[in-house]
Amino acid sequence: MEKKYYTIIARATPLGQGSIGVIRISGNNIIDVIKHTLKLKYIKPKYANYLPFYYKNKIIDKGIALWFPKPDSFTGEDILELQCHGNIILMDLLINDIILNINNIRIALPGEFSKRAFLNKKIDLTQAEAISDIISANSKQAVFSSMNLMNGKFSLLIKNLQKIVIDIRVQIESFLEFNYEVNFSIICNNIIVKLQKILKFLKEIIKYVKNGIRIKEGIKIILIGPPNSGKSSLMNLITNKNISIVTNIPGTTRDILHENIYFSSVPIEIIDTAGIRKTENEIELIGIKKTLQTIKYANYIFLIVEDIITKSSLSQIIESNLKNFRKKIPIVIIRNKIDLTNNNPEIIYKNDYVIIKLSIKNKTGISILTNFIKKNIIYINNNEDQFTARNRYIDSLNYIHKILIKGQKNFLKTYSLELIAEDLRLIQENLDLITGKITSKNLLKNIFSQFCVGK
Structure with missing residues (x-):
């Protein structure tokens, strides 16, 4: 017999004890299940029927039975839902009793109820994915x-x-x-x-x-820049955790560090990376290579540099490391340590990128950065008509x-x-x-x- 025409059964609630457990059944044998488990020839469709549930002709529980005749159901087939107490043993006894005593009924495969809804043209494939x-x-x-x-x-x-x-x-x-x-x-x-x-x-x-x-996956912001520019300090400040080790020794961060946070209810993944510089240290070189490989998966690049950096040095960093990304991924240049240059915190909009001047140490200008994230990253990705993809x-x-x-x-x-x-x-x-x-x-x-x- 074609698998499609088997009646399928499964728990619709997760494993574990709970006050309510739901067993879902879909297919052509629903009337047989009603007769066997509820000891009735018929129940009122689309109605919450409070009834005893039977196991080997004995009442094992009482709960709600809901019957949705085809085609007016999620799968487009007859569907019966049994809402009993959420005990795993109880639910397994009911499910196994139904499978053993009714022909052509089996445990559902992962996603099979949604798959049948798709095959019966109740939903399209994107709507099926939306359930997940x-x-x-x-x-x-x-x-x-x-x-x-x-x-x-x-x-x-x-x-x-x-x-x-x-x-x-x-x-x-x-x-x-x-x-x-x-x-x-x-x-x-x-x-x-x-x-x-x-x-x-x-x-x-x-x-x-x-x-x-x-x-669906979260907005990925990658922090890159020379050693000791303040990447790890910014990571700790944004996430409000001591995730990255902060020292005055160049090359302290040698691996990729990830942390997920919520910013205005939007998931953001902050990625701290190894400092980009010329080095002979083999382990540090591996970290730098990982940094350059990780950039292509980011949605936004935060390039952290010291405020004293010259225009030519900054251009060299961008040209050497971000040449292949700057047209594809938005770049925000954060000029840190304005406490050493006595400059004021500010935001400057250029054609190719945005510059934010701040001091992580003194927490000066941090509000400029957070407001930029809210208005230019969160807001443009936060639309009430938006859908997951x-x-x-x-x-x-x-x-x-x-x-x-x-x-x-x-x-x-x-x-x-x-x-x-x-x-x-x-x-x-x-x-x-x-x-x-x-x-x-x-x-x-x-x-x-x-x-x-x-x-």
Whole structure:
């Protein structure tokens, strides 16, 4: 028998003792379970039925039974939920008794309830992933953003983009079929305009998705700079913990140190790194190499230097270490130790980066830094319409962007309707991969295997 048609059962509440435990059952054998465990032929659908639960014809507990007949259920199948007392032994006795006495029923695989909801078109793939995000959300913002994904905010953006793609494809196919009825130049001009519209819309979606990944994984801020510039002291100050060892000896920090904090309810990962300098010390060199490798995973770079640094030395540090990152990752230059230069704390906005002057030792100008983080890092990543996202979304969208740029360029050269039609077909196919309209068994296995049993 196809696995899809087995009735599945599992605990929907986590292991451990609690006042309530929920057993979830989905499939075609729900009436058999009602007859066996509740000793009734029928219970009222979508109603909290307070009933005795039976084990080997003896009442083992009393609780709530909820029946949701298909298709009006989470999975699209018949669903029965038994809410009993949250004792592991009690729940296992009920589950094992049901499996032993009813045919074609088995323990659910991880994420199998959500997988069935997806396969029965109750939710798309992004909404299924949102369930996992809601369960693992580690901040208030992550909870609401996960719910936005679950409610289909991202799916709606993808559908709107698909509508434009389909509209162009229909126009092209119509022209190729009935080209005597429409002017060729009008069709081409219309395609050019709509390709620009797709490109603009796509860039906005990519921006949303990148922010969604930050919400899910946390915003990563990496602290880099020469030895003794104040990186470790800043790490300890921001996190309010003595995480990094602070000494006057250059090269004290030789490994990557991570600490997660919440800033205005947004998770931020602060990363302290080895001081960047020329050295012969083998261990220190390994630390510096790790620093340069870690930078590419950061969302923001805080370059900490002493305020006495010359303009040429600062430019050399940026050119030598951040040349490949400065166009991709925002850089904040923190000029520390203004207590030694007698300069005032301030913030200076440049075209390529931001400069903040402060003293970590005297805690002068720290409020400037924290306000900058709130207004320019937290705020722009904190949108009530934001949704959580995954790297697979950005991979597909970047591939679509590549196809679109290349297709647009070729079309302006050749005006070939056949070639642009093929590009648009590939774009639509990759959009369908995101929502799961077109998908592979391996992708589904990888996604749903990460869910807990009972979801």
